[in-house]
Amino acid sequence: VQGPSHLLVSWYFADAAGVPTARDRRIVAWAGLAPDIDVVAYIAAILYYRLDQNLAFENVWRVIHHKYTHGLAFVAVTGVVAWALASTSAARMRVALLAMAASALHMFCDVVAGGPTWPIYPAWPVSDLGFSASWSWTIGEWPNMVILFVCLAGMFAYAKFAARSPLECFGDRADAWFVRIATQAPRPAGSERSSLRWIIWAAVILGAIAILAPLGFKPAG
């Protein structure tokens, strides 16, 4: 499952579980993407090796990807962070449990739909056992593309009919902007900073890169 799909599915998961506030849905959604935080090390490695992607891949990405962030220990860390960030003290336990579930489901989805190349390490650091299925479909195969496009279509449907969308993950203003577009509502005067538009376009471009990069920039896989 691709990064954007993890984020979107986790937001739908939070909404399906009846999480009432945007802040808590946002926490659960980001918890569902959090195990892929190790991509930061890959980006740092690319910079460290002066943009030599092959060196960064061989020396860093191949070694660390999934190793430290795709196991129960990271799920526990996610729960603690979610507990600390939850909107109210009454919601803390529920948000933490849902965030841990979203993080764990990310790993389950990677076993089923992340390809056989990258095992998860369910019990790291206690055990180094890697777990990956040879039958797992890869990131560019049609089931993953269907999941992504259904999630994106759902984003428009939510904005149009429920007046909110998974764009909540990027803030209330981004969500309000998207809802206004989906519902074709007129823009309230002076309601939008011009910098917000650039932030949103940057997020869209980053999202497109996040989708296409694992496919080698070939959407057909």
Add this chain to the structure above:
Amino acid sequence: VTELTRVLRWILAVAAAFACLLTFVWPFAVSPDPADATFRTLAIGTFVALLASIAALAFLRLRRAA
């Protein structure tokens, strides 16, 4: 919350719990080799149940909002 929503949430919770068992318990308690047919059937079934229950709950939410 309607009765149908409650049932779907239960299905979602059971599917999520089962997914966690398959991911974190199965490799140590049953088999570290996920290539076997039983694991494949259970994993894909759980995956479908998980996504289908989330989709159904989203559909109900949208229908109610519309």
